[in-house]
Amino acid sequence: MARRVLLIEDEPNIIEALSFILTRDGWTVHTHADGLTAAARVKAGSPEVVVLDAMLPGRSGFDILRDLRADPATAQVPVLMLTARGQEKDRELALRLGATEFMTKPFANAEVVAEVRRLAGG
Amino acid sequence: MILTFNTLVAVSLGYVAMLFAVAFAADRRARAGRGGWLRSPLIYTLSLSIYCTAWTFYGAVGYAARSGLEYLTIYLGPSLVMVGWWWVVRKLVRIGRAQRITSIADLVSSRFGKSVPIGALVTLIAVAGVTPYIALQLQSISLTFAAFTEGLEGGRADVDFVALWTAIGLAVFTILFGTRNLDPSERHHGIVMAVAVEAVVKLFALLAVGVFVVWGLGGGVGGILDRIDRAPIPMWQGNGGRWVGLTFLSAAAFLTLPRMFHVLVVENDDDRHLAVASWAFPLYVLLMSLFVVPIAVVGLDRLPEGSNPDLFVLALPISEGHGGLALLAFLGGFSSATSMVIVATIALATMVSNHIVAPLWLSTRRPDQVSRDLRGTILLARRASVGGVLSLGYVYFQITGSGVALSSIGLIAFAGVAQILPALLGGVFWRGGTAKGAGAGLAIGATVWAWTLFLPSFGLAVIPATVLENGPYGLDWLRPRALFGLAGLDPLLHAVIWSLLLNATAFTLVSLLTFPKPLERLQGAQFVNVFERAQPGRAWSRSGAEVEDLLVLAQRVLGTEAALDLFGAEAGRQGKSGHLPDPTPAFLQRLERELAGSVGAAAAHALVGQLVQGPGVSVEDLMAVAGETAQILEYSARLEQKSAEQERTARALREANDKLTQLARQKDAFLSRISHELRTPMTAIRSFSSLLAEDGLSPLEAQRFARIVEAEAQRMTRLLDDLLDLSVLRDGQVSLKRQHGLLADVIDRALLSAGVARAGLRVLRDPGQEAVAISTDLDRLAQVFINLASNAAKYCDADRPELRISVHRRGGQVIVDFADNGSGIPVPEREVIFESFARLSGRRSGRPEPSGAGLGLAICREVMARLGGSIAYLPGQGGAAFRVAFPQGLAAAAE
Structure with a gap:
């Protein structure tokens, strides 16, 4: 059975790019674009890995991360945080809030795939 | 012996x-x-x-x-x-x-x-x-x-x-x-x-x-x-x-x-x-x-x-x-x-x-004849007084x-000086006592004492027997031994009772009926409250100078260290150890100069004069002190004014600083947003271009990815264009090109550029309304219309999206409303949509068309300001609606 990754991102072209490379790597990719319902979606879908964008409509990726870590059901799910703001304080904030890994956009395709694999315990 | x-x-x-x-x-x-x-x-x-x-x-x-x-x-x-x-x-x-x-x-x-x-x-x-x-x-x-x-x-x-x-x-x-x-x-x-x-x-x-x-x-x-x-x-x-x-x-x-x-x-x-x-x-x-x-x-x-x-x-x-x-x-x-x-x-x-x-x-003596040194005169007077x-x-x-008999003389003396008692005790225990009251009491008491006791003690030569028996001029009630008819009392007791009774009564009544002068009130307070407040300032009314007192004075005025230094130095000069030099005239002058530095010349002179020369401050001294006090007050008022000005300056600086800090924060946020807005298309471009560089893509995939790369590259270009545009508009460096034209033509051009037809947006217009000749920067006006039309095309979420453009005129103003039939913009966000990067949440996802950077409406606002008009959200229209208003003819001055 293919392993599931949940991609929480609102930029259509980035969604398409990530979906393509992860699907090609053998993942079942689910996408979610709305910040407000993202945490519930993670809980409901229980993916192996979550790829989380920092800037989302409705609720920021950092807040979603905090929600995930506060909920015992999702506290342990590996989260790869993506941000386009590329500032050091964002990285610190993400890691402090419990992100498993942090990457800035633009990213190298191979690195994203490698990180998702690594986070899934592969 | x-x-x-x-x-x-x-x-x-x-x-x-x-x-x-x-x-x-x-x-x-x-x-x-x-x-x-x-x-x-x-x-x-x-x-x-x-x-x-x-x-x-x-x-x-x-x-x-x-x-x-x-x-x-x-x-x-x-x-x-x-x-x-x-x-x-x-x-x-x-x-x-x-x-x-x-x-x-x-x-x-x-x-x-x-x-x-x-x-x-x-x-x-x-x-x-x-x-x-x-x-x-x-x-x-x-x-x-x-x-x-x-x-x-x-x-x-x-x-x-x-x-x-x-x-x-x-x-x-x-x-x-x-x-x-x-x-x-x-x-x-x-x-x-x-x-x-x-x-x-x-x-x-x-x-x-x-x-x-x-x-x-x-x-x-x-x-x-x-x-x-x-x-x-x-x-x-x-x-x-x-x-x-x-x-x-x-x-x-x-x-x-x-x-x-x-x-x-x-x-x-x-x-x-x-x-x-x-x-x-x-x-x-x-x-x-x-x-x-x-x-x-x-x-x-x-x-x-x-x-x-x-x-x-x-x-x-x-x-x-x-x-x-x-x-x-x-x-x-x-x-x-x-x-x-x-x-x-x-x-x-x-x-x-x-x-x-x-x-x-x-x-x-006339005031100018009074020498500074009363000491000789007072000493002479005192010696003469001893003799007298x-x-x-x-x-x-x-x-x-x-x-x-010895004892009777003594008792006469006792009764005489006892007349001072009411004024003495009343003075130190009752603030209400006045000079007039004390004077009245003393005078009446002394008179009664003299009449009833002192004069009779000289014998019948002074007070004849007829007066003793019948009173002066036959006034019975003035008999020395039976004043007011009070007969049969011991003469001493009679005198003491009447003199002190009348004395105290006069003192009390006259004090109650008269009003004390300021100095009396001041002294009264100091006497009655001597334990509560040791008022150092008024502690001199004496003659001669004791150096300890000068030192105490100097310490009060100059501070302990400075005063001790001054006195110690002078003592050393006089060949003495310690801090107590002889109060020589030269030293007094020096001391006065030092004090003047702290309290002003007149006050210093009065202070030293008090200790050195004694009795009372002269009116001239008091006036001089008052004058100096007024100057000091004025000076301190000026200082206060200055400090108020400084306060204002400091406040202005603080506000400016706050504004700068806020601006710096805004700039950081702005740069952060720009970084984000540039990185987002860059991410897609990088990801897809590296996919394109790989083998194994289907031609369809490759074609699609290439198109995405192109679109994202365009998006970046537009963003950069917008940024530059906004920057120019905000700097006020923009030059407007005034042209004559028809409003309808401008709207036509804008709708074409915005690609509303491609987006499936139906536009409802009234050509009759739009037949307005305008004279303004038509390109800039078109830019605003393009933004509004493309926003409607992008964000109108109706099943059959429509954009209604209506025009009317009011005075010299042309008013153009753009209203779509979507769900509109939530109230709290209407406040921020004209800010930079104010992209709205909840926009439709899944569209291949990349969204804008959120600079559009900010640019519109700047443009309309340049054109002497305005742009505002128009509530109550069903969907999102904007009203653009501008003068039909752009004033020449604005060019």
């Missing part, structure tokens, strides 16, 4: 020489600063014993022989004051220290606004009251001389002659030690020491006579008690009223007698000494009165009928042939008399010179002769 007149004179002179030596040595020690023990509570207590004069020494026995135990009242009053009322004395002492009081007249006049008339009035009362008292001392000395020399070879001494020379000798002593120099505190260590020695002498003498009488003549304690029982004197004679009256009178006199005030208050070094004196002085008085009754009864028993009981103390040893003891008794009486005369004379002379001579002398007071005493002695 063979007693001759000459021996007596020699012993007296020797005794006086001893006093000289004591006083001189004590003065020297005090001057050299080694007189610590001179200021002990013991010396203070002994100095209080000048209350016990020759009247006490001799007269108490006479009093007892005539009236039994009534003499005790004379001791009871002062003892009650010291035991029960010592806090009154302490308050007087504290006020005396704080105000540099020199005499009772000074205290009363200072309290009532430094009133010259009050000072003079108190002085006159004191002189009138005490002169007989001084005469009494002269009388006692000459009487004892006479008693001693009676029956001796050389004959009876000439009483007048003795009195005259005694007066002269006392004047010399007093002038030498009492007016040697002007001391600001009016303290005389030499004289106090001499008085203390005399206190021991008279106590010892009286005890010696008493022991001799009891155990030598009377047969011990038992024998004496027997004699007392058998004595012909009524021990408890007199009524209770007289006892109470006399006790009260002696208590009042203890506080108001000038010499008592002088030793109690002026010569007091430390008010803690009162604690010792409060029990030691009554003890002294008790010892002094212990043998009075035994001596009286033994004298009545053993001495011949008709002997003067006032002289029993002396007569008993003489008649028993104990010459040495008699001589000791004589010295005791002599010392009682001399100590009283010396201190009383100093006190009176100070009052006369300060409150009568100096004001008179000053009033005869003693002369008066001698004259009184001559007039009244030796016929009056």
Whole structure:
């Protein structure tokens, strides 16, 4: 059975790019674009890995991360945080809030795939 | 021992020489600063014993022989004051220290606004009251001389002659030690020491006579008690009223007698000494009165009928042939008399010179004639006053002769000085007392006293018998012995009751009816509240300068360190160690300059002048101080104004700083947003281009990815264009191109550029409305329309998206509304949509068309501002609606 990754991102072209490379790597990719319902979606879908964008409509990726870590059901799910703001304080904030890994956009395709694999315990 | 007149004179002179030596040595020690023990509570207590004069020494026995135990009242009053009322004395002492009081007249006049008339009035009362008292001392000395020399070879001494020379000798002593120099505190260590020695002498003498009488003549304690029982004197004679009256009178006199005030208050070094004196002085008085009754009864028993009981103390040893003891008794009486005369004379002379001579002398001079140095004048006045007071005493002695009993003279004096009591106590305990009230009370009290007691004491020559019987001019109610018809009372009690009653009533009523002057109120507050607030600023009213006081002043003004440095340096210059240089004129000038640096020249001059020259601040000084104070106030007002300005500047700076901080934060946020907005398309471009670089993509995939890369690249370009555009618009560097055209054409062009047709947006227009000729920057206007149309195309979420464009005119304004049929913009976000990067949440996802950077509406707002118009969200239109308004013709000035 293919392993599931949940991609929480609102930029259509980035969604398409990530979906393509992860699907090609053998993942079942689910996408979610709305910040407000993202945490519930993670809980409901229980993916192996979550790829989380920092800037989302409705609720920021950092807040979603905090929600995930506060909920015992999702506290342990590996989260790869993506941000386009590329500032050091964002990285610190993400890691402090419990992100498993942090990457800035633009990213190298191979690195994203490698990180998702690594986070899934592969 | 063979007693001759000459021996007596020699012993007296020797005794006086001893006093000289004591006083001189004590003065020297005090001057050299080694007189610590001179200021002990013991010396203070002994100095209080000048209350016990020759009247006490001799007269108490006479009093007892005539009236039994009534003499005790004379001791009871002062003892009650010291035991029960010592806090009154302490308050007087504290006020005396704080105000540099020199005499009772000074205290009363200072309290009532430094009133010259009050000072003079108190002085006159004191002189009138005490002169007989001084005469009494002269009388006692000459009487004892006479008693001693009676029956001796050389004959009876000439009483007048003795009195005259005694007066002269006392004047010399007093002038030498009492007016040697002007001391600001009016303290005389030499004289106090001499008085203390005399206190021991008279106590010892009286005890010696008493022991001799009891155990030598009377047969011990038992024998004496027997004699007392058998004595012909009524021990408890007199009524209770007289006892109470006399006790009260002696208590009042203890506080108001000038010499008592002088030793109690002026010569007091430390008010803690009162604690010792409060029990030691009554003890002294008790010892002094212990043998009075035994001596009286033994004298009545053993001495011949008709002997003067006032002289029993002396007569008993003489008649028993104990010459040495008699001589000791004589010295005791002599010392009682001399100590009283010396201190009383100093006190009176100070009052006369300060409150009568100096004001008179000053009033005869024009202000510019008054030299800076009053010291010489005051010293001269004081010496003359000493002579004058003693002369008066001698004259009184001559007039009244030796016929009056010692005790009655003393009581007349008591009643006289007691007139000061209401003003004194009222002054220090009642803030409501006024100068007019005090003056009225003093004047009325003194007049009643003179009429009812003092003048009658001169005998029938002064107050004829008809006046005594029927009153002056037949005015019955003015009879001296029965004022207002109050007859049948003891004359002394009658006088005391009426004079003090009328005195106190006048003081109270007039005080209540009059309004105090500012200085009176100030002084009143300081006197009454002397314990609450030690007001240093007003602590000078005295003459002469004591360097400690200058140092205290300097410390207050300059600060302790600076003052000590200044004084220490000057002391070093004068070759002294420590911090107390001599107050030379040069140093005073330097000090004044230093003080002027802190408090202003006028105030400094007044301050130093107060300490150096004494009496009162002149009106000129006060005016100058007031002027300087006004300047200081003005200066501080200016400072305040300046600091308010600084405050404003600081506030403006703070606000500017806040704004800068906020701007910096906005800039950071802005850069962060730009970074995000650039990285987002860059992410897609990088990801897809690296996919494109790989093999194995289907041609369809490759084509799609390439198109995405192109679109994202365009998006980046647009973003950069927008950024530059916004920047230019905001800088105001944009140049507008004014063109003429039709509104409809501009809208056509905009709709085409926005690609609404491609987006499936249906546009509803009214060509009739749009036929408006406009004159503005048509390209910029089109830019705004493009933004609005493309926003509608992108964000209108209706199933069949529509955009309605309606135009109308109002005045010179053209109004164009763009309204779509979507769900519109939520209320809170309407506030921020015109900000940079204000992309809205909840936009439709899944569209391949990349969204804008969120700069569109911000740019629209800037453009419309440049075109002299506006753009605003238009609520209540169903969907999202915007209203653009602009002048039909762009003003030439805006180009």
